[in-house]
Amino acid sequence: MGDSAMRNGPRRLIALSFALFSALAFLSFVCAQTRPNAKQNARQIAPEAPAKSTGEFAAGPVFIYEFTQPEFYVRHIIIEHDVTGKGKISFERKDVDDVLSDQLELSPAALARINALWQALGYLESRTSYQAKKQFAHLGTIKLCVKRDGKEKWTTFNWTEDKSAAALATEYRRLADQAILVFDLKVARENQPLATPKLLDTLEHLLARNELADPPQLVPLLRDLAMDERLPLIARNAATRALKKIERMERAEK
Structure with missing residues (x-):
C-alpha cells in the first residue's frame, strides 16, 4: 500500500495540476468572450451629445x-436661423415620405455674407x-x-434680376448643399x-x-473621416485630398 501510494502520488499531482490549468484556461476564455470591445465600450460610455431641440x-x-x-431629387428644403447663425435645416427627397432635419450653425464667414445681403435688400x-418678368418655374420656387x-x-x-436677392438665394443654396452633404456623411x-466614397466624390x-x-x-469632420479605419481606404484617401484642397483654398485667400 505504501509503495502504491508513493507510485500514484506524482500521477495524482500531475492530474490535479492539469485540471487546475484547464479550469484557469476556461475561466480566461469566458472572461475574454464577455469583455466588451474597447472602442464599443467607449462609445457606450461617451456617446455623442444629443442635439439641442430644434426651434431654439x-x-x-x-x-x-x-x-x-x-x-428634383432634393425636392423641398427649409432653412431657419437666427441672427447668431444657429438654426436648423429640414429637407425632403423625391419619392421619400420622411422629412429629414438636422441642427445648423452658419460659420462666421457665411453668416456675414448672408446678413450683408439681407441688409442690402432692406x-x-x-x-x-x-x-x-420671365418665369423659370422648372428651376424651382x-x-x-x-x-x-x-x-x-x-x-x-x-x-430674379435683383442682384442682392439672387446672391442671397445662391448663398442659401450653397448652405443647403453643404448641410445636406454633412448629414449624409454622418449617417x-x-x-x-x-x-x-461616393459622397466624398460629390464633396x-x-x-x-x-x-x-x-x-x-x-x-474637423474630414479629419475624423480620414482617420476612421471603419471606412474604406478610398474614402479615407478622398477625405485627405479634400483637406489638402481646402488648405490650398485658405492659403490662396490670404
Whole structure:
C-alpha cells in the first residue's frame, strides 16, 4: 500500500495540476468572450451629445429660406436661423415620405455674407417684388421670410434680376448643399460606410465648383473621416485630398 501510494502520488499531482490549468484556461476564455470591445465600450460610455431641440433661436428676427421643386431629387428644403447663425435645416427627397432635419450653425464667414445681403435688400421695409418678368418655374420656387416682433414677411420668386436677392438665394443654396452633404456623411459613416466614397466624390466636385457655403467648416469632420479605419481606404484617401484642397483654398485667400 505504501509503495502504491508513493507510485500514484506524482500521477495524482500531475492530474490535479492539469485540471487546475484547464479550469484557469476556461475561466480566461469566458472572461475574454464577455469583455466588451474597447472602442464599443467607449462609445457606450461617451456617446455623442444629443442635439439641442430644434426651434431654439436667439431673441430677435428669424430668417427663413425655402426651396421647392417636386421633380428634383432634393425636392423641398427649409432653412431657419437666427441672427447668431444657429438654426436648423429640414429637407425632403423625391419619392421619400420622411422629412429629414438636422441642427445648423452658419460659420462666421457665411453668416456675414448672408446678413450683408439681407441688409442690402432692406427686406422688411422694401416693397420690391423680386420675381422677374420671365418665369423659370422648372428651376424651382424660392421663398424668403423674416419674422420679427410677431410679424412676418414672405417673398416668392423663381427667377430674379435683383442682384442682392439672387446672391442671397445662391448663398442659401450653397448652405443647403453643404448641410445636406454633412448629414449624409454622418449617417453613412455610422450605418453604411461603403457609401462614403461616393459622397466624398460629390464633396470634391462641389469644392471644385465653389458650391459650398464655407469649406473650412468641414475640416474637423474630414479629419475624423480620414482617420476612421471603419471606412474604406478610398474614402479615407478622398477625405485627405479634400483637406489638402481646402488648405490650398485658405492659403490662396490670404
